[in-house]
Amino acid sequence: MVVGHGMVGARFAEEVRRRDPDGERVSLTVLGAEAHPAYNRVLLSTVLAGGLTAPMVALPAAEGVTVHPGVAATALDRSARVVHDTAGAEHPYDELVLATGCRAWLPPVDGLAGADGAPAPGVSLFRDLDDCARILDVAEPGARIAVVGGGLLGVEAARGLAGRGVAVTLVHPRTHLMERQLDAGAGEVLAGALRGLGVDVRCGVGAKAWAPETGLDCDDGTRIAADAVVVAAGVRAETGLAAGAGLAVDRGILVNDRLATDDGRVHAIGDCAQHPAAAAGLVQSGWEQAAVLADLLTGADPAARYRGTRPVTRLKAAGIDLAALGDVADGDEQLHVSDPRRGRYGLLALRDDRVVGAIMMGLPDAAAAVIGLFDSGAPAPSDRLALLLGRALPGEPAAAGDPGRLPGTAVVCRCNTVTKNALVAAWREGARELDALSRRTRAATGCGSCRDAVCGIRDWLEHADPSRESAA
Ligand SMILES: Cc1cc2nc3c(=O)[nH]c(=O)nc-3n(C[C@H](O)[C@H](O)[C@H](O)COP(=O)(O)OP(=O)(O)OC[C@H]3O[C@@H](n4cnc5c(N)ncnc54)[C@H](O)[C@@H]3O)c2cc1C
Missing domain, CATH: 3.50.50.60 (FAD/NAD(P)-binding domain)
Structure with a gap:
């Protein structure tokens, strides 16, 4: 039983069906308060900007899953192991997954809320x-x-x-x-x-x-x-159902490495969950949690554990290339460049020669190289300034502009943790276009900011891969 059919609830259903296609081990019922089929919320900024329309952001529906759109869970009775919903139905469960996300916060400013607490006209x-x-x-x-x-x-x-x-x-x-x-x-x-x-x-x-x-x-x-x-003005985790059932709640619903709450049969993933090592409010954490929980609940990998996600935030705003990652602490080695007239800014923080944090604006090549080092934990090149400015160094990590020199283990799509190696493998199995590569690997189906990088790898393979004749 899953409560919440947003980005993480829908991904969890898909992950379960990948491991248990015929529903032999897990039968899934999903309640979703929104009337729409599940969609990619991250892309709403692009919808607002006019780059996509609402139907284009729908998420693929997992087969063999009973979904109740427009139906919200109202109460959780843990002793009877039953969820009550707004349609008056009761749903018994063996295992319950809460994926109720966040709600936007309306600050207490005069005139913003109507009498019912909902946003006022305008x-x-x-x-x-x-x-x-x-x-x-x-x-x-x-x-x-x-x-x-x-x-x-x-x-x-x-x-x-x-x-x-x-x-x-x-x-x-x-x-x-x-x-x-x-x-x-x-x-x-x-x-x-x-x-x-x-x-x-x-x-x-x-x-x-x-x-x-x-x-x-x-x-x-x-x-x-x-x-x-x-x-x-910010969001608040949707924790009411859990709190009402006496589960431990702080900013979010408290979970351990098995994504279990203090009731071992009730789990929480995504924005509603609070795990000590998860970055709050980013879809990558929720999707990684969905995969781990699917491993556990289908029995595909009983040893699976969620150990946390290292955050990389990318702004989705036409004309502004901005990525921010990790944390900067006192004592870290730090480099700054600032070129406000051209909209460029770079901050690189290193600890023991490793990238631990960065802010990269208007420096896309450097951002790709820095994120690659952050992901891999490899030592940074000794010429830090060249790295910060995105200049490739002989024998050192390549810039984004050269997919051929990108290490195979480099993560190209962060939302779905897709490496260059995975894209090359999909290409060799016959995925020749962006759509096919995305279907096979899920690359570019999250925030979409890796689209150009995936296309760059496709173009590079088109010219460089000697196996293409045989695979075509
Ligand atoms: C405009 C925008 C841009 C964003 N950009 C990025 C980005 O660039 N990168 C990034 O990583 N993240 C981004 N995010 C955040 C990202 O969308 C969330 O991290 C992600 O949606 C979390 O998924 P979730 O399933 O946990 O929550 P949600 O997607 O919010 O889904 C939760 C669902 O549960 C439903 N629900 C709640 N309570 C109940 C109930 N009692 N019964 C039934 N259903 C219930 C809700 O209606 C909702 O449909 C963005 C968010 C927004 C709004």
């Missing part, structure tokens, strides 16, 4: 397809929209709306944008890049009150004339 959150449709209803060229919150989602929303010809003002209460991932210097360069793309960025400014007739009042005394507000 206000949209940015979490699901319905939010996206609501925003797109008002996102006509010339419309004025205020985006509240300058984290990853707020920045992506602001950039996407500006690209549609909307007059966007982005207000962020912190001193710089994306403060969870960026230092102040990178935040400044990002703000400059956004301004260059037409977004009015105001940092250190909080929203104070909203009224459709007058606009958004801010805590610095200014008023933003806006027709609508998009709120991207």
